Amino acid sequence: MDIKAFKMDGLGNDFVIIDQRSQDFNLNKDQIIKVCDRSFIGCDQLILIKKNKEIDADVEFYNSDGSASGACGNGTRCVADLLSKESGKKEITLLTASGSLKSKILGSNLVETEIGIPKVTWEEIPLSRCQWRFKRRSLYGLGLANPIHRQYFTDFCELICSAES
Secondary structure: OOOEEEEEEEOOEEEEEEEOOOOOOOOOHHHHHHHHOOOOOOOOEEEEEEOOOOOOEEEEEEEOOOOEEOOOHHHHHHHHHHHHHHHOOOEEEEEEOOEEEEEEEEEOOEEEEEOOOOEOOHHHOOEEEEEEEEOOOOEEEEEOOOOOOEEEEEOOEEEEEEEOO
16 A cells, blocks of 8 residues: 655654545554654654545644644644645645644745634643642643643742643
């Protein structure tokens, strides 16, 4: 079986992008981990492009540990650039597990993507095994589509925590 795949990078993140629009097949967790392994092909995330009749494409994101991710801004920009070069369109819309993401092609290898409204309530920012040691009471969180994109802003607050994958 021939697989149409690309290796791309965006702002320091690198991706293996597999185009499944003409031939859909499943990859299991072990296969995803193998593709992402730097001793094999290697990447931060594996991205699958799938056919969508209403918008440019569906996109699935997988982290290097094989877990699914809602979306990735840099990966979305890479896919949008790829699809734009293929179609000649200057605006690309992709459907991800985190919702519809719109990208604009601004120039050669320059893509802007709207990644949506950040999550700001603690119920929307999944955490596990957290301990808070407050020296003051101000703590603010900001979550985006991918669990690795979480920021915690503190005023003299120590946080010992691990994010859910």
